[in-house]
Amino acid sequence: MIRTVFHSEDLPAAERLARFDDFLRHCDHPMAVTSSAPELFRATARALEIGPVSVAELTLSPSVVRRTARLIRQSDPELCCVVFARRGALRVAQAGREAALGERDFALYDSSQPLRVRITGRGPATLVRAHVPRALLPPRARRADGLLGRPLPGRAGIGALLTQFLGDVMAGTPPDGDDAPGPATEPYESAEPALPHPAGDAVVLGAVAVDLVAATLAHHLDEESPAPDEQGPGVLLLRIDAFIEEHLPEPDLSPRAVAAAHHISVSYLHRLFRTRETTVTELIRRRRLERARRDLGDERLRDLPIHRVAARWGFRDHASFTRAFRAAYGVPPSRHRRQSSG
Structure with a gap:
């Protein structure tokens, strides 16, 4: 009716x-x-x-x-x-x-x-x-x-x-x-x-x-006339990986931002990641921590304050970065920097 x-x-x-x-x-x-x-x-x-x-x-x-x-x-x-x-x-x-x-x-x-x-x-x-x-x-x-x-x-x-x-x-x-x-x-x-x-x-x-x-x-x-595999989930995941890598320094990088950039819904993005042993949020945090850990061990960046290293990779505040770093690597970022220098 x-x-x-x-x-x-x-x-x-x-x-x-x-x-x-x-x-x-x-x-x-x-x-x-x-x-x-x-x-x-x-x-x-x-x-x-x-x-x-x-x-x-x-x-x-x-x-x-x-x-x-x-x-x-x-x-x-x-x-x-x-x-x-x-x-x-x-x-x-x-x-x-x-x-x-x-x-x-x-x-x-x-x-x-x-x-x-x-x-x-x-x-x-x-x-x-x-x-x-x-x-x-x-x-x-x-x-x-x-x-x-x-x-x-x-x-x-x-x-x-x-x-x-x-x-x-x-x-x-x-x-x-x-x-x-x-x-x-x-x-x-x-x-x-x-x-x-x-x-x-x-x-x-x-x-x-x-x-x-x-x-x-x-x-x-x-x-x-797209290529047969052009729209496949595997290719889309590779594009998402590259996008996350490129935008790690941006504090607003989130599952919603990733989904919007690829014209898909957040729920579909999460379904794509079910094939992996991680989530979008965990992947972003892990990659940010990896980049920050690398910088803390770089002698060329030893004069860069730790909070600047954290901000460089999208962490909004020093305290949350320190907690995440300790949870991931077992030591606070300051000790990791000292150990790397030693």
């Missing part, structure tokens, strides 16, 4: 932007919205669950919707997402790229990475978006980072099948809010006319949606 989950006309004009922002922040993958004209802001959101796939149609005034690193830390359901404009224009920015979308062009985005969506026209735009759990996609399709934030054609070929299907499942009621209920105390959960498909078809429709997204990803990944 399609539901109108937000309708700004039920609210005073002065509250509409703030209430829609609150609505987005309490979704399963939180976002935030801003507008240069909050007094004119309007929004309608209609949602439909088809099996494991969530489809929504949003009509928004010119505005910017963001998913920041902080909001990702708050909640990340690890989704592969498709978005396209049914009316108006929008720009989707992720992974260092920005896609300008006209009607029916679509873009992919990942719930585990920062995102910006801008409604760019003078008037409102209507967009459709679908969320597919990444775990339901084939392994190769889960690693489609090269497609994020790129405009993809939705008027012909497999892309047209995808956008047509998603548009059709949301076509049970008009997209301009004519179906919305009257004022209510709580505007976020309103009754809605039934979807024009039998309720029992939801599971089938969800499976079709997953298959279409997977086929679309496979089509565009084939066009990229």
Whole structure:
């Protein structure tokens, strides 16, 4: 059943932007919205669950919707997402790229990475978006980072099948809010006319949606023609090792920073490290300690204070460095320096 989950006309004009922002922040993958004209802001959101796939149609005034690193830390359901404009224009920015979308062009985005969506026209735009759990996609399709934030054609070929299907499942009621209920105390959960498909078809429709997204990803990944082992976990781990080595001096180096740099979720990063007898945090600490131990034994650096050696390799304070060094090597760093000099 399609539901109108937000309708700004039920609210005073002065509250509409703030209430829609609150609505987005309490979704399963939180976002935030801003507008240069909050007094004119309007929004309608209609949602439909088809099996494991969530489809929504949003009509928004010119505005910017963001998913920041902080909001990702708050909640990340690890989704592969498709978005396209049914009316108006929008720009989707992720992974260092920005896609300008006209009607029916679509873009992919990942719930585990920062995102910006801008409604760019003078008037409102209507967009459709679908969320597919990444775990339901084939392994190769889960690693489609090269497609994020790129405009993809939705008027012909497999892309047209995808956008047509998603548009059709949301076509049970008009997209301009004519179906919305009257004022209510709580505007976020309103009754809605039934979807024009039998309720029992939801599971089938969800499976079709997953298959279409997977086929679309496979089509565009084939066009990229990557080498067979280019996306393998072994190659990715080597890249992660090199990244950690390069960024050891940075105090903010963490599993989250490593995951963000490689466009993967933290949970996937931890799964990669299950093949090793260590964790990401332990690896970073061990390599920092190894570099600091080497420097403490270097006669050329004997005049460099110990706290400077610690800071040189990303330790935030001398006390924590001393504790970690003693735990790893059985002696404090000062004694190790004296022993090395002797």
